[in-house]
Amino acid sequence: MATKATTTVRATFKATNRRDRGCGGVAKTEQSRRREQITRTSIRTSTRLRALESDEDEFAVFRFTLGSDVLSDDDVPRAVGALGGLALCANGATSGAAAAGDALARSEIIGAMLVLGCLIAPTIGAYVKRNEDGAIGGGGRADSGDDASGSSTFALDERASERASEDLAWASYAVLTNTLACGVMYVDADGVARVARGRLRSRSDGRLDESKSEALARATSAFAASSLGREGGTFDTYLSSRREIDKEGANEWEFLPPDAECVFACRPADAKGVVVAWSLSARAFGKKDRAWLDALALKLDRHSFS
Template sequence: VEDEDEFAIFRFTLGIPGFDDEDIPRAVGALGALGLCANRFAAGTDGASDALARSEIVGVGLCLACALAPELGRALKGDERGGAAKGRSNADVDGASSVFALSEDASESAKEDCAWASYAILTNTLASGVVFVDGRGNARLARGTVRGRDDGAPDSNKADVLARVGRAWSEVSSTIGTDKIASSAPPSAEEEYHASRWEIDRAGANVWGFLPPTAETVFARRSPENGGVLIAWSDASRGFSKKDRSWLQALARKLDLAFAS
């Protein structure tokens, strides 16, 4: 069952530094164009035929389609998510700081799950930050841009970051999933999705002590198994598509089970 869960939430990436996986079709098109040129050179003028010319025209068209596919995909994704750009920075901003804190008393496998899941979320979605709190109310993970201390001083260590997130969570945990708030998702006892700053303010999520002031989208998922909660936010309005939210649901369940014992 665990292997099936791993496969269900896995997203393939090449992991090549400086290379966006969305540009894979463009690379394939470039290789195809080189193949066409090599084939034409090998055939020469004497070996050319009408059939070869037609196949080369089709090949050139496919290469052009591959070259344009990444830009078209980015344009469609931008329209779906309010025109937000994919590129973003987790650098410190006013009232927030970039952190990566894991619970030290967690098992090695749980730490690995948290590190992998948070990296995948920040890499494969428009998320700028993510927090996970287990069913007992203990903050286990904080990564990305997280609201800083009220006095503006930096946290002395990662344990202080998690302690502060845990305290902030204890003050708002009872509000997650109530039907009285405005939300872009159907009311649920286990999930909230606020797709704009207006929805965040109306729901009262703007007072969440870990949410940075730049957040424009918030998604929170409480796992029904043990009550662990995964919260992710984005600096872009409508930052999480329906597919993203389904994927985050699976990750919330995985992390919840990792800290169940």
């Protein structure tokens, strides 16, 4: 059906072009321009629909890397700045004093500022990254250390198929690296936690979980005892601040670290599983993050874990 629609709109587009050419090169009317715009929009929409219908979609981790052993990714701006500085010096040396003018002087000043920016950008980036955990609400990234309130966990269902395990692992990794989440959990249609990753609430007795299966069993019990476990049908629960968490009673969820400042849980339409993500930063999940987590729940819901 999508192929027929695409063929039709392309034929319409060609007919419009022929008619416009037949007018002896006269400027296109407002009506023909509108038809072209509608046609192009229809083609783009059809292409997007075909892409969405594909079952071969994968999780994308939005991180650029050169993969070079010679030059670290963090040093790329410094290398660009050094090359720019050399080019600036070479240009000044070859232009000569006679050719120097106000325009060249201004250009060299701007070039020098850009070179300086490239050289100090990695230092600024490292400073921001070090202080990221000091942002609003105490930071969002997963804490690798364990304390009385939370412990770092990566528990994956060992009985899941290879494809399901791969999707669970990459999905949880993508959530922790592409959002401000410090922890994430996926619970399937049977109410069983299939993956728990990041910072989870510590055990009441202070012990660490002895195995991944024990950590998942504890997460499953905690989810079932929470208000999310009793929630039926489709829902999007977004508690953007500590005040909302306390008001909802989410501070009593046994899987949620006591220092969590933001929680998002979703079971979108046409899905039976639930994705829960939490952060140490207030208002951590924007509208796009929440829509992406909804799509993630739909993706994981395709797997059969029974």
